[in-house]
Each structure stands twice: as structure tokens, then as C-alpha cells.
Amino acid sequence: MTTILKLGPADHGRTITPEEARTARWQEGYRYEIIDGKIYVTPIPNLPHDRILRWLYRRLDRYAERHSSVINYVTSNGKVIVEDRPEWTEPEPDLIAFHDFPLDLPMDEVRWEDLTPVLVVEIISEDYAEKDLERNVELYEEIPSIREYWIIDPRTDPDRPTLLVYRRRGQRWQKPILVPFGATYTTRWLPNFSLRVAPRS
Numbered sequence: 001m002t003t004i005l006k007l008g009p010a011d012h013g014r015t016i017t018p019e020e021a022r023t024a025r026w027q028e029g030y031r032y033e034i035i036d037g038k039i040y041v042t043p044i045p046n047l048p049h050d051r052i053l054r055w056l057y058r059r060l061d062r063y064a065e066r067h068s069s070v071i072n073y074v075t076s077n078g079k080v081i082v083e084d085r086p087e088w089t090e091p092e093p094d095l096i097a098f099h100d101f102p103l104d105l106p107m108d109e110v111r112w113e114d115l116t117p118v119l120v121v122e123i124i125s126e127d128y129a130e131k132d133l134e135r136n137v138e139l140y141e142e143i144p145s146i147r148e149y150w151i152i153d154p155r156t157d158p159d160r161p162t163l164l165v166y167r168r169r170g171q172r173w174q175k176p177i178l179v180p181f182g183a184t185y186t187t188r189w190l191p192n193f194s195l196r197v198a199p200r201s
Helices: 018-023 047-066 126-141
Strands: 030-035 038-043 073-075 095-098 117-123 148-153 162-169 177-179 184-186 194-196
Touching (some): 047 073, 126 162
Antiparallel strands (some): 095 117, 148 162, 184 194
């Protein structure tokens, strides 16, 4: 008989198998990621984080509606699979965009394991900056389909965040680009898209 685990913030750093994670009961109020076979627990983001997330999601989702040949699906509730790590690794970005999401398939036939993201976005939380500025830079570099990694930093002032962009060249990131508050970011990879870094505008 399989034992169903009850997991919560006290289990941060605990080793876990895919089967245990699939059947576990997870304490609500926290986010859980599996990195190198271990549980990483962070609190649910605060309201400023959510407002920035909503602003950027709406911009990207509207773009996907008009330019589905570039990106055709955007979600804030997904995961990416890092296949070449020695242990099971599934970070969960704040936003993920896909180029070839199979929208024509029945919904129950689509699995995260079969998807290849082209853009991932993280919004830094005050107490967990290392996760996005160091750990995830390495993890997302290992996924060849990811063209760009965007990091929104609202720590100094949530109303005046900055944007840090990693762009891929071959198998590596180029030197990151810092886009200050109020400036506009464009990329040839997203034709006709521009992002003014000003969530309240």
C-alpha cells in the first residue's frame, strides 16, 4: 500500500520521487518546485508581484492572439522540464510562452513533458532573489528552446521595476541587458512587440 505524503514548508530540501510528488498532499499557501530531485518551497507571491504578473501576462497574451506564428500560448500556471539534469528538475516560472503549443489536441492529451517553451519570465521576490538571478539563469540556459529569459525586479519600488533580459546565442546566454524603469524593450525575435517597463501605464 502506497503511503500518501503530507508535505509543507518544513519539507524544503527534502528528496522526493515523481511518484511521491504525484500522490502527495501539499499544504496550501505555498509554491513547490522540484529541483535536482528536492523540494523547494516559497510563499505565495504578494499582491504587487501579482499585479506585475497580470500586467505582463496581458501584454504577452494579446501579442499571442495577433502573432500566433511567433508565440501561441502564454500561461502563469506551468512548469518546464530540464531533461539533462542528473536528477528530476521542474522549475515553475511566473510566466511561460510557447511557440508550438498543440492547441488542436484534446486537452487531456497534452503534457508539460511534451512542450518546449520559448520564453520564461520570473518576478523577483525580496527573500528569494538568488533563485531567479542565479539558479534559474543556469537551469533555463540548459533548455535549448528558450530564446529569452526575462527577470522583473520590483524590490526597490514595485511601481518602478526594472527588467533584466538574457538572450540566447547558440548554447549560451549573451551578456544580460538591463532595461530601466520607463524604458522600452524590443527584440527582433518578437516582431511588432514593444514593452515599456511601467506596469501602471
